[in-house]
Amino acid sequence: MSTEVNNMIENKNLSDTERIKQASDGLRGTLAETLLDELTGAIGEDDKSLVKFHGMYQQDDRDRREERAAKKLERLWSFMIRLRIPGGLLTPEQYIALHHIAGENSTGTIKITTRQTIQLHGLLKHRVKPTISAFNAAGLDSISACGDVNRNVTCAAHPMQSAIHEQVHSYAARISRMLLPKTKAYYEIWLDQEKLTDKKEEEDPLYQDRYLPRKFKIGIGIPPNNEVDVLTNDLGLIAVINNDRLEGFNVAIGGGLGATHGNPDTYPRLATVIGFVPADDDRLFKTIYEIITIQRDYGNRSDRKLSRLKYTLDRLGADWYKQELTRRTGFELEPPRPYFFNERKDLYGWQQNHQGLWYYTPFIENGRILDDEKLALKTALFEIAQTGKANFRFTTNQGLILADIRKKDKNLVNGILEKFGILAHTETASAIRKNSIACVALPTCPLALAEGQRYLPTLIGHIEVLLAAHDLSNEEMIIRMTGCPNGCGRPYAAEIGFVGTAPGRYNLYLGGDHEGTRLNRLYKENLDEAAILRELGLLFWLYKKERITGERFGDFAFRQRWYKI
């Protein structure tokens, strides 16, 4: 008891969000009422925090603020809705539903996220309920896709990665189910289901009425490809597989990439491996559950910038966390098993798995599925979904795998890919372009300080020219950009990371490794495009001249100490 008292953080000054959560009556707040407010396309002030737990963010088109203000119109409010798709797998029927819902209710663009799910932007307030209802009819929901709860559980996406991929992958959905909040608010508010008369059914031993101090991310990795970026999660599970048998998982905690400019108490962090748990359900699920309850009880609830598990872990120590975990589960973790990552990428083009099923990964820049003047990607994918011959598996690199295609159906799918030019589009995209990630940023993300997905494709074009000049075009460097320091696009786990500081300006981070086991570090601050290209030009020249054979750019940069001390 005394350690608890000592270790409990001073949580007297609870953040506003804590007050809102606790007073929310099971995440209901005044959502039902403010949805009906005829004067505004926004919801209530406190409801903005609560709607996240239902998978939505209220946003506005920041490009349009001034002009609309002059027109005496309020901001162009809309909602972003993000689905909960553990492991990122949709049936073709579900994808067809998604395609239609996007067209009828949102901007039309289907955005694949860095957490293996999809989100739609630009839903007007009165279109939210029809959207959720249509998703529900397709067996999809957005519960806990945002908010201070366990978020979408990610898992290594490509079934090529292991003969027992399906077995490992199934844990994503099971973990997600175990960690769903018990409140029925989602069904009442959005799906008009009857109100519970007995509130006891909603009692939630895991989340109680305070939920978690902050978002909680879980990812499952299957070595040797770390495409899921397993160590960037609050809780990473690294599958330990021997002779096609799942022995269990190494458990890593305390990953997280968010930071705040000018706040030295915040920092990105990769997860620390604290032990191994065998693949027996009882022990595995208990371990996951109690890791979360410790964070629930000890996480910082007064300063949301310091509330992720990584800060709890660094404050109390990994040893303490393990002891407390043992106290709660009643057993000790085993020592970690050796694991090894040597790659971190989506497998583009056609691949075949051990069962003879075929997989095609098209190149989708920044995860945006839409038709533009160059490529009718959205129509192509819709046509493929309509054949009913391919599942849709999303990756954490904002990618998509047309999956589980039987040998006899491969030609049919390939024909559609060819007809729409997807094959050529994928083959001709450069290595760095295929390995890049950008977050949404402007104009809709309220946190953005600079452009993300609207600008990175252009910058990549300039970098391609630089690389070609140094004969480095085939290097699979990992380049990531975010419009703010919060890390949605995992820029700190890139070989070249860009983090927006102001319109047109970015901090440049270098020296992260290719496999995602070492973070990069700040190299130079507030660079504009010309300065970025000047710096990179010089660095590429040095890299070409002085690297050891096979040395990755991130490793070379680290060896050269290209970072601020």
Added chain:
Amino acid sequence: MLTTPKMNMMKELIAGSSREELIWLSGYLAGVVAQGPGAVSAPAAVAAPQSTAAEPSAAPLRITIAYGTETGNAKRLATDFAARAKKKGIQAKLVGLEQYRLGDLTKEEYLLTVISTQGDGEPPAAAKKFYDHIHQNGLRLDRLKYGVLALGDTAYPLFCKAGEDVDQQLQKIGGQRLLSLQKCDTDYESEASKWFDSVLQQLNHAPTLAAAPVVIAKPHTKKTYTGAILTNTNLNDHGSGKQTWHLEIEAEGVEYQPGDSLGIVPENPAVLVEAIIALTGADANQLLPHRSEEWPLAHLLRRRLNIVYLPERVVKKYAGIVQQDIPETKIGLLDLLKIYPVHDTRQFHAVVAILEPLAPRLYSISSSPEAHPGEIHLTVARDRFAVNGETKFGLCSDGLSQLTPGQTIEFYIHPNSQFRLPAPDTDIIMIGPGTGIAPFRSFIAERDSRGSQGKNWLFFGDRRFTTDFLYQTEIQDWAMTGVLTRVNTAFSRDQKEKVYVQHRMRQNATELFAWLQSGAHVFVCGAKQPMSVDVEDTLLSIIQKEGNKNAAQAQAYLDELKETGRYVKDVY
């Protein structure tokens, strides 16, 4: 109660007084009564009303609360402050800095600014223009008393920089601080509230402004004014099928009342006039008679006569002059002249003589003399119609939509004595879809500025919520500060089935009838067909159903409302 001589004196006094004098008298008498029984007989108080005029009708304090916000926090605070000030009887104008007309700054007496700071120390984008304006050379604000509440985040190096800058700059250019700058971190609520307590205290101790002298309204004549355009903004957003222009016109010294209209004589397009003169070979400067005056031909064609679409009766007369068979149709003068030419200038002059005068267009004024002194606002739909498959725009609305700040227009005030705000404590129901909102913006702003106690219920409708919600942010502010007791909106094209204001009325039938029963006045403004008809039918059916009446009784009830001036329409 009064003896006959007293009664006669009073009647005489009332008969001889203007409306403004009567308002003053009622306030004065209330003040005398409030001073206690002794004061009633005090001869000085009765004998020298002028000297004590300021006492009972002391003008309330007017303050402006302006916010510059990125996240909405500053707006929320400012809105709260405005509501609190109003409760104290202070006339608080709430405005976002992005909408603040910079020219008003030199007229401000009390300005309270709530402003946040961006991460890089910059003011929010919404406040940029204001920020730049006060930093420009030569601006002096010597009559300004001000206070600044700065919002920021100590996590950033330049904490509350924008607020600091504004506070220092306002002092530099002559403003006097009401109280010192208050900087707030992310947990701003309690400090901000205390700051405003101090503001209220300061305002309390400050000498109240001298009472405005009693204004005697001049008799209304068709006096023509010339006013410069201050702003002209299309209120509809991109993607709307409509254009509704909000014009602000400089109108210093122009008197009008809420409910009045503005009369504008449109101008014919110069190119059209030139084409007609060129085609006929007539002398542009030739003086021709028109309504007992003589004007040069070009002036007549440009400013006095309808030449764009001639009605059938004029076309018929034209046919008589040129001795041709012309189908009776609406057609422009230029087309007529091209197809059925005149023989000579004399014949053309005969044609000019049969042309009808250009009719003035009337637009309901959407500003309030109290809330928008020195200016007049209009809400003008750019009229669009099809002629033989071609899109055409209404002559006057098209011209108005094209005006840019600095240009001037001629106008006169068209009083609308039927369409008047009732006594300040009487409830009103306003039904004004589309540009029908115009007089109600005036009503609400007027009641807001005067602090009238009557309840206000607005029904507004248009096509789409995101693009066509005219004056949305103003309506939101009025709803938040409680000036608008109720607002219902109907956007017809946001769902499969069309929804109009009358549907919203029906949905609120019980409440609406309760308002009628307790004496509310009903105003309708907007399209005569079909809106005002549908609204009236709906009113009747509400009265019938909610009042348990038969059709004849309901009609009688509505007729009674009409006769007593409680049901008024301004439809077109």
